[in-house]
Amino acid sequence: MRRHRIGLALFASVMTGVAAPALAQSPYDGLWTVTIVTSSGSCEPTASSTLTVADGKISAPGADVTGSVGREGLVKVSINGAYANGQISGNSGSGKWNGASAGIPCSGRWQASRQ
Template structure:
């Protein structure tokens, strides 16, 4: 189930990206550091309809164990994340955030929304 793996990795990247802050000094805690729960909802395409993932942000960097994830959250909370051919963007504010994502499952485009909340 390649599309499920892509979806899972993408979801983790969104959560991580949703909580990372760009240009954070080394060893300095960022505004969005911590554990975040992200819910992904597919609006178009054949990807899973809904998925939930916990992600951690540390020093404003977006990472996911075992996943090729890159992304960040700007000082004002703007989220930009990529994983493989999937991309997400959105906005964090305080302990929550939301945005849009797009990718593909089996070559068929998928897209939708994501929501994040800090634990």
């Protein structure tokens, strides 16, 4: 269960049921579908989630997500000891993530697309 939460929480682990603001405050505001793929370790092999970016801040209902997307598309996210970073441009993006499952390190890549 913890393995699954780490993956989904990152791209919470990249936000379900929250509407995008009518007037976006940053160029990347909106709903994003994020898919993570584990390349090393025992975390969930693959997981997808929907995240919300509002005024450049990343959130997901029911998840303790801290993250942001800068004006140039730089993504930085942390959740429960797992971290991700990368770049988005236009309506897509990608990057790397790392965390742990039962104390065993795991890592991989993520891809996102704006809905």
